[in-house]
Amino acid sequence: MSHTTAIGIVPTGPKPKKLISVERVIVYSVLLLCAVFFLFPLYIMVITSLKDIEAIRSGNIFIPTMTPTFSAWGKAWNSACTGLYCEGIKVGFWNSVRITFPSTIVSIAIASITGYSLANWPFKFSEAFFTVLLVSSFIPYVVMLYPLVLITRWLGIYSTLPAVVLVHTIFGLPILTLLFRNYFASLPQELFKAARVDGAGYWRIFFQVFVPMSAPIFTVAVILQITGIWNDFLFGVIYAGPTNYPMTVQLNNIVNSVQGGKEYNVDMAATILTGIVPLAIYFFSGKYFVRGIAAGAVKG
Amino acid sequence: MDRPNPLFRNLSSKIASLPMMLIVLGVFVGGTAWTVLFSFTNIRILPLFTPREWINGYVGLANYDRLFKTDRWMDCPGLTKIGTEAWQWKCAGALPNVVTYAVLSIILSISIGFLLAVFMDQKIRMEGVFRTIYLYPFALSFIVTGHVWAWILSPEYGLQAAVRQLGWTSFSFGWIADRQMVMYAIVIAGIWQGSGFVMALMLAGLRGIDEEIWKAAKIDGISTWRTYLQIVLPMMKPVMVTTFVIVASGAVRIYDLVVAITDGGPGISSDVPTRYIYQNFSANLGQSLAASTCMLVAMAFILIPWIRMEFGKKG
Amino acid sequence: MKANSTTSVSVRGLALSYGAVQVLKALDLDIADGEFLVLLGPSGCGKSTLLNCIAGLLEPSHGQVFIKGKNVTWEEPKDRGIGMVFQSYALYPQMTVERNLSFGLRVSGLAKDEIEKRVKRVGDMLQLGDLLQRKPSALSGGQRQRVAIGRALVREVDVFLFDEPLSNLDAKLRAELRVEIKRLHQRLANTMIYVTHDQIEAMTLADRIAVMKGGTIQQLDAPQTIYNKPKNLYVAGFIGSPSMNFLKGKIEGAGAKAVFHLGGQKIPLKDYVPDAPLKAGAAVLGVRPEHIQLDMAATKANSDAYKAVVDLVEPMGSDSLVWLKIDDTLFSARVESNQHFDPGQKVDVRFRINLASVFDEATGDRL
Numbered sequence: 005m006s007h008t009t010a011i012g013i014v015p016t017g018p019k020p021k022k023l024i025s026v027e028r029v030i031v032y033s034v035l036l037l038c039a040v041f042f043l044f045p046l047y048i049m050v051i052t053s054l055k056d057i058e059a060i061r062s063g064n065i066f067i068p069t070m071t072p073t074f075s076a077w078g079k080a081w082n083s084a085c086t087g088l089y090c091e092g093i094k095v096g097f098w099n100s101v102r103i104t105f106p107s108t109i110v111s112i113a114i115a116s117i118t119g120y121s122l123a124n125w126p127f128k129f130s131e132a133f134f135t136v137l138l139v140s141s142f143i144p145y146v147v148m149l150y151p152l153v154l155i156t157r158w159l160g161i162y163s164t165l166p167a168v169v170l171v172h173t174i175f176g177l178p179i180l181t182l183l184f185r186n187y188f189a190s191l192p193q194e195l196f197k198a199a200r201v202d203g204a205g206y207w208r209i210f211f212q213v214f215v216p217m218s219a220p221i222f223t224v225a226v227i228l229q230i231t232g233i234w235n236d237f238l239f240g241v242i243y244a245g246p247t248n249y250p251m252t253v254q255l256n257n258i259v260n261s262v263q264g265g266k267e268y269n270v271d272m273a274a275t276i277l278t279g280i281v282p283l284a285i286y287f288f289s290g291k292y293f294v295r296g297i298a299a300g301a302v303k304g
Numbered sequence: 305m306d307r308p309n310p311l312f313r314n315l316s317s318k319i320a321s322l323p324m325m326l327i328v329l330g331v332f333v334g335g336t337a338w339t340v341l342f343s344f345t346n347i348r349i350l351p352l353f354t355p356r357e358w359i360n361g362y363v364g365l366a367n368y369d370r371l372f373k374t375d376r377w378m379d380c381p382g383l384t385k386i387g388t389e390a391w392q393w394k395c396a397g398a399l400p401n402v403v404t405y406a407v408l409s410i411i412l413s414i415s416i417g418f419l420l421a422v423f424m425d426q427k428i429r430m431e432g433v434f435r436t437i438y439l440y441p442f443a444l445s446f447i448v449t450g451h452v453w454a455w456i457l458s459p460e461y462g463l464q465a466a467v468r469q470l471g472w473t474s475f476s477f478g479w480i481a482d483r484q485m486v487m488y489a490i491v492i493a494g495i496w497q498g499s500g501f502v503m504a505l506m507l508a509g510l511r512g513i514d515e516e517i518w519k520a521a522k523i524d525g526i527s528t529w530r531t532y533l534q535i536v537l538p539m540m541k542p543v544m545v546t547t548f549v550i551v552a553s554g555a556v557r558i559y560d561l562v563v564a565i566t567d568g569g570p571g572i573s574s575d576v577p578t579r580y581i582y583q584n585f586s587a588n589l590g591q592s593l594a595a596s597t598c599m600l601v602a603m604a605f606i607l608i609p610w611i612r613m614e615f616g617k618k619g
Numbered sequence: 620m621k622a623n624s625t626t627s628v629s630v631r632g633l634a635l636s637y638g639a640v641q642v643l644k645a646l647d648l649d650i651a652d653g654e655f656l657v658l659l660g661p662s663g664c665g666k667s668t669l670l671n672c673i674a675g676l677l678e679p680s681h682g683q684v685f686i687k688g689k690n691v692t693w694e695e696p697k698d699r700g701i702g703m704v705f706q707s708y709a710l711y712p713q714m715t716v717e718r719n720l721s722f723g724l725r726v727s728g729l730a731k732d733e734i735e736k737r738v739k740r741v742g743d744m745l746q747l748g749d750l751l752q753r754k755p756s757a758l759s760g761g762q763r764q765r766v767a768i769g770r771a772l773v774r775e776v777d778v779f780l781f782d783e784p785l786s787n788l789d790a791k792l793r794a795e796l797r798v799e800i801k802r803l804h805q806r807l808a809n810t811m812i813y814v815t816h817d818q819i820e821a822m823t824l825a826d827r828i829a830v831m832k833g834g835t836i837q838q839l840d841a842p843q844t845i846y847n848k849p850k851n852l853y854v855a856g857f858i859g860s861p862s863m864n865f866l867k868g869k870i871e872g873a874g875a876k877a878v879f880h881l882g883g884q885k886i887p888l889k890d891y892v893p894d895a896p897l898k899a900g901a902a903v904l905g906v907r908p909e910h911i912q913l914d915m916a917a918t919k920a921n922s923d924a925y926k927a928v929v930d931l932v933e934p935m936g937s938d939s940l941v942w943l944k945i946d947d948t949l950f951s952a953r954v955e956s957n958q959h960f961d962p963g964q965k966v967d968v969r970f971r972i973n974l975a976s977v978f979d980e981a982t983g984d985r986l
Contacts, residue, residue: 014683014690015683015690015691015692015693016681016682016683016692017679017680017681017682017683017692018678018679018680019678019692019693027426031423031426031428032428034419034423035420035423035424035428035434038420038438039434039437039438041496042437042438042440042441042496042500043437044456045441045449045452045453045456045496046440048452048455048456049452049455052455060461061461064465064466064469064470065455065456065461065462065463065465065466066466114323114324115324117320117321118320118321118323118324120320121317121318121320121321122321125314125316125317126314127314127317127318127321130321133321133325133328136328136329136332136333137328140328140332140333142553142603142607143332143336143600143603144553144556144557144596144599144600144603145557146557146577146578146581146582146596146599147335147336147339147340147596147597147599147600148331148332148335148336148339149581149582149585149596150339150585150589150592150593150596151331151334151335151336151338151339152331152335153585155330155331155335174327174331177324177327177328178328178332181324205316206314206316206317206320207316231443234445235444235445235446235447235448236445237445237446237447237559237560237563238559238560238578238582242582252445252447252448252560253447255447255448255451256447256451256563256564259451259454259564260567268455268461271451271455272451272452272455275448275451275452278445278447278448279443279444279445279448282443282444282445283440283443283444285443286439286440286443287436287440293443294439294504514707514709516705516706516707516708516709516782517709517711519671519674519676519703519705519709520703520705520709520710520711520770521711522675522676522695522696522697523674523676523696523697523701523702523703523723523771524697524722524723524726524770524774525695525696525697525698525723525726525727526722526723526726527726530726535711535713538712538713539712539713541713
């Protein structure tokens, strides 16, 4: 080849690119197609919830109604029937709030302190303890369901709010402890040594040195716990008792209730309402959410 | 001066770890051991706690034997003759169902997730928007996911009805009402919920690969797709193993999604182990515990590749 | 630079910018056939960017790259006739050493026996024979980098590019491999372009060094020239360890009668070989520590000796670095370690002006 190309242009600067290359078209088409697939159910949920029941029976699931109404949302929140009662999903919402808050706070408190102990104050069996913890986080919870029924019965709290809070706290602990231990172990150890040389003790180092530098990991832990507990179904069914059923259980009951014909618009409104809390956390927490779920899933 | 008692060394640390240790020993170790041990007894609803009662109630593998003879758990004659000429593959029950679901969702979500990650890795515009869209289903609960998909897939008003309305009157998509196909419908919902997350894991893995590897491959004249396939993919082994463990362990625990989409139906054709275990607590506790133990064993198998990777590399 | 040699790589008006950030600014560079050129500079000076542009791994915003007289500006890296060695070795981790060496050749469809021949030859040259069936994870850092060099060699190309190849190695291995690379160059006589921030590597390996800063080449010369006659304050300060002393003062008089005023003392510049005619004005006298001689007793009234006070002594084994003060100006001198100085001691200082550099204070350029 000579200094010039076939058509006599001297190559200089960036190589000219075709305005549209086949590769780019494929890449963006695939990405857009997938985006449509992922967004499709959200779209269906929203347009269904805005229809009235007539529009659903006669209309097409894809096509939004010309006369949107929020009445299904009101009914879902206030008066949808869950089987015995017709008080809407708001009951479940407040139950979920009452379950999520204490479970999140207690589990993070215990896990952060234990993680700190394991990372910075090793004792004789702490290594063995850590291994047991690691293994525990993999045990399918179904194996412990019945033992926990027995334990909560023995404690006299079965089928109450404290029982479901306790169960959520317990199942959150192994992974949270691992999360905190790894985070604290990754902090510069000189800091810990310096604080000890300065005469600070166990609690003072934790609260005045470590906690202030650990906002990211606490954020991750809070996201992990809130979304996890809010989205739980099984523990709610088993341990909470009918009066304390969380939102997911109430949603399921609303959808499955057979009183007076199926109201798909109300079902979808209730579904959106149930999903809205974790979705809001997801949209507002951004990268912390990804870190949170990755931490919840990736061990070690 | 007296030598301090080693018991009191780091005392605060020990005291602070105590609640956790009690929980780990009492619930995780104790609870698991209880379930495994009493799966070998003829236990009824009332708990038996003492070794003597365990010995008295010991029935060996009887619970397991009955479990695997229960059609609802596993009914797997394999190729069966139906009618005079036709043969049909038959394998139903909670256990085959979860195997179907797990195998399909592992294969599909890992391949979709990897492909999406590769496409996302092509220096595209609006990467953040695409990522947000792919990942949001993962924030939703299985119950929410399940009810949306149940609505979309419902033969009466969903996709099938909509397409028929548009003119294709012979169009048929009634998987959730079809005993043969219902598990595949559940897989679709599972993939929708989870493959964005797999994409995020894979993308992180891709971004973690040394930039210079790509440069070296370019100098060597290796095409992009070949670099992905022959160099990058093998380098992603740790990410793949982690992803496999996450997806597989999630898949064998599948419960809420089934409850929301079909509640095990039609009939019991989409029953899964967790549902089976929960529903047999009162009527058939021994079998429930035996099934739980099977899940524990399944999980141990899933962890093998991860354990080999984590602890094998030191050797 | 070898006389009458042909050009192997040349760069014409090469510029690269990311938005408003100019990483390379209209660079021109000609590298002779068989030359060992080192691109030297601190991180962010554009040296790696320049190398990547030559390799075709980065696209320039403007300008051209020629290799062997051919305009390769729009060519793919594999078609440019180059081999490249990276800082992180960038070996394909799941392939054996042999596969690593041969992978590119296999993909290009070269005949099997030819591949085998080349791998064997390179393996012998770099003593990789016993390692061929191992995977990179079973190799030491030095061995890995040898394999990476081998991967460039099997391509049998004219130009080798090295992107900080020794930076990930410890000091001892670095010295060993440096020698090995130098020997390789002597033996192959290929053109080599080598990026580093380590001036020792640059001094020991290079035929010519290009000192870079802010996307431009500050000076392109043989190592000794760079060391002895740095073109500006930047190059003077970057090269040499311990670094050159910069004494701020002013020049009075011009030409051969020029005198450098340092505090209250005068240093005649008659022995200095200027690049540009000396003129009166603010200037900086640059003297390397080894070009300063010290006399213990400040007794003799030497015309070219100056009075200084010892501030601090740093013994360094083979020699010592003595920190001195003239008025408020602090500078260092290198003395043999058997000479003993105490802080506070008054000494006679003699600058070897013929080896010093004088810089214009305003422009920083050598006078």
